[in-house]
Amino acid sequence: MPEVPEEVKRGRKLVEQTKNGPWPSYIKESEKTRYPLDLYAAALDLKRVLWTTGGYVSVPGVPTGILMRVTSRPDIGENANVVRVLLPSGNFVTSDMLEKYADFADKYGVGMLHALTCSHNMEIPGIPKERVRDFATEFKAAGFEVGSTGDAFRNTTVCVGPALCEYAGVDTLGARDRFYDRFNDYAKYPTFPHKIKLKISGCPLDCARASQKACIGFIGTWEGGPDMDESRVRALGPATLDAITHACPTGAIERQDGGVTVKGEDCIQCMKCVRMSQGAFSPGKHRQIQIVVGGKLRGKKGPLISKSLCRVDTEQEAFDILDRIVNVFQEHSARKERLGDTLFRIGMKGFLDLMGMKPDAAMVKDLRTNIFYGVTDEEKEKQPREIKTAVGGG
């Protein structure tokens, strides 16, 4: 029996202390598995990570889906790879499915399931390198899929959408299915400069974090003012209606004897009235998809909020634009550069040139303050002419 290292002994005491408390304990769960908890305990005591990345692994038939993890203390714990598993849209799972995943985790892994990562994959930890191929073959034969690692399209996450939410303007769950129908090769093969992500939110409340975490985001929205159920609006009572009128940031809603009027052209689709009215207001009839680009958390320039690109009417058009963005990303991003970093480097104007799109006031949050820019001869002639036409001056 080899002696237990001191750091493991001390670490075990630390681990023991985390178990007391009302919040569900990951240690209690891990103890029921064959996960190398001693390695974690030692790391906690030494205050340093005891895993290193094992580089890329090439398993025939599994282009993406494996994360290599190599132990830096083989005397305490063994190497353990993680295999990522794709779930159905909206992370709706069935008991049968969960039990099958559990069987796979018992057979190939350490009897542990990482139920959901922050990008909504399931992970099966602890599959040895030499068994990954067998695992993947059997797993795929059972009707499941691994993926979402490496320089490919990562898992597309969506909000719950029309499955449970009355605000959804986009069929987010169906859109994710159709994304994989059309672009599965993008998700399967790591052929990009860096990872790229699509997230789809049903409404501007953006539960899927499409504007913050995704290179390309689709956000459901609408044209003009919100839809309004006249009788239910009146039933809300003057106090609530006053509050809604007051909350509207653009003053598009005005009180009018017992009810309200809505000026559609002033609406900015902020959802405030919709949220406050228990269904009396709802997203407008003319549904659109807002496409945003360049959001990310990780990467060269730090976290960036995405920029607005354009609005389209149908999912088909949105996917066509996505395809064009992906082509620009593939051709013009440097290696290991996220789309947001490319945008940072070449600027929105440079990106629009590559996309073959024209700048528009709807794309900017604010205008420039310095006046050091170039104006070409052609523009010097064209811009005053256009302004003259617009203002009707002589």
Next chain:
Amino acid sequence: MVDGPPRPVANFLPPVIRENYGQWASHSLVAPGIMEHVSKTGKKVYTVRAADPPNGRYSTGTIRKISALARKYCGGYMRYTQAVNMEFFVDSPEKAQELKRELEALGFPVGGWGGHLWNLTSCAGFLHCALAATDAPSVAQALGNAMFKYYRDEELPAKLSMAVSGCPSSCGGSFLTDISISGIHTEIPIVLPSAKACDLQGTTQSCPVGAIQLETVDGERHIAIRKKLCIGCGLCLAACSGIVFETPEKTDGHVIEIGGKASVSRTGTTMGRVVVPFLPNDAPHYPVTVKTVERIVDTWKKDAKKGERIADWIDRIGWEKFYRKTKLPFYEQSMETLDIRGIMTIKDSSGR
């Protein structure tokens, strides 16, 4: 054999949701963690939401117990949410209460909806990551235990989401939540001889500030790090296993950021701001971190108007009042920078 994730999604939706897909009219919270959704057809569904352990780690035994509960109460269907809660769909409030009792007996409290603390998200930290500066799951565990009263019993002015990430890569989803903890490295990594085997192009390009250069010593090419440029982000560690931090036990720690949110409502989408620049990794209870978070939440709870999330509250009172009310000290690292190199100031002050 399938390509891509299992689909179509209709195969995995509970019958009541499949029939009322896109037909929902309104929703309301009937009890902590239990939401009633009403369809235009008059059909009602009650969603029961339960927290998961930090980083969502389950033993297969527990997964089988959960799937048995889903089979008993919801015909074998369930889902995981954005914040990695478990959600179950039942057809009556009584069944929802019964399911709640069974879930809580299993150790998964029901709550985390509306004006409460929502489920904590956390990255893998020391459990399975090679880059972590802070062990995110144990921080999340300590915070969850300390703040548990807000999860179900005590009400807050608005939703409170918290996330813990082990490093600035922010896999746990910090920056986006009301209160987020992020691990940071505050030293410059060293290059081991084994770095020779690394992908030189990928390693140099992984650096956001161009601090990695190539040197030729005795006819051999080596990776070298320009100390003056390095910001300690740790991205090169992911590209090359020959680059490591020398004494992470002394220099790694975590920051507290507050005021991030995704929703466009009120002040709109914002990223979190650094309010406490450096706290040590004192596992397992992280007493200073927990107390600081408690101070922020208590002050917000006392001071905010109903419906104001932390970002909205600060938007109204301003940062100066925030520091005065919380009695937290203000440090130079919190100053706004236009340059990503701003995080270097910790190293500068320690003389590196």
